[in-house]
Amino acid sequence: MVQKLIMDQGLFITFEGIDGSGKSTQSEMLAAKLTQLGHKVVKTREPGGSAGAEMIRSLLVSGDTDRWSPETEILLFTAARRDHLEKTVIPALTLGHIVICDRYVDSTRVYQGVARADLRETVDQLHSIIIQKEPDLTFVIDADPENALARGLARDSGEDRFEDFGLSFQKSLRAGFLDLAKSENHRCHLINGMRAREQIADDIAAIAVSHIA
Ligand SMILES: Nc1ncnc2c1ncn2[C@@H]1O[C@H](COP(=O)(O)OP(=O)(O)OP(=O)(O)O)[C@@H](O)[C@H]1O
Numbered sequence: 001m002v003q004k005l006i007m008d009q010g011l012f013i014t015f016e017g018i019d020g021s022g023k024s025t026q027s028e029m030l031a032a033k034l035t036q037l038g039h040k041v042v043k044t045r046e047p048g049g050s051a052g053a054e055m056i057r058s059l060l061v062s063g064d065t066d067r068w069s070p071e072t073e074i075l076l077f078t079a080a081r082r083d084h085l086e087k088t089v090i091p092a093l094t095l096g097h098i099v100i101c102d103r104y105v106d107s108t109r110v111y112q113g114v115a116r117a118d119l120r121e122t123v124d125q126l127h128s129i130i131i132q133k134e135p136d137l138t139f140v141i142d143a144d145p146e147n148a149l150a151r152g153l154a155r156d157s158g159e160d161r162f163e164d165f166g167l168s169f170q171k172s173l174r175a176g177f178l179d180l181a182k183s184e185n186h187r188c189h190l191i192n193g194m195r196a197r198e199q200i201a202d203d204i205a206a207i208a209v210s211h212i213a
């Protein structure tokens, strides 16, 4: 039987949104703010966040766009997520820490479940068997796809496989994230990412602080 990883302590916060929307910037700023307020914060990311999952990350984010089929991609993301949960997220939550994760299952739901192929049910089935853990709080950063794509590619990070799918792909991702934020509104907060960094960070910090007991 698959060992359950559900854990009810700590606070599990995730950041979601299209490529270049500002997730990494805002997760860093929130981690700094909560640390400054005296909380123990573990900042992590997906795919990656543990030694094994970082190795899987390099398989996923570089190379040709047709390197993996959507089905294979789902399996690789799920394998990376399981390792990340086992090694990083669950141990930190067990200690009562705040975990801030740059992307999580909502990205798989939207990228592989909506924008690349209609495999949402497969994503959800695998999630319920292997992962199960949902975030307590999710910030979905909404950004104009053209602008965000330009921001993202300007970094020249060498991790542009998903950006290389192009603008129409980013537009379907945006629509997917907007739908998801609506259907999961008990935990998702939609954040306007087309503003100054500090303004966005202030809104996010206020919501996060209101969730901390
Ligand atoms: N509010 C903002 N206004 C203008 N530029 C920004 C803003 N937030 C972030 N940026 C810049 O845009 C680029 C993309 O931001 P960031 O790396 O945080 O996005 P991301 O969502 O993590 O992207 P990816 O999905 O590719 O990891 C960076 O160069 C960052 O400095």
Ligand SMILES: [Mg+2]
Residues within 6 Å of the ligand: 023, 024, 025, 102
């Ligand atoms: Mg990022």
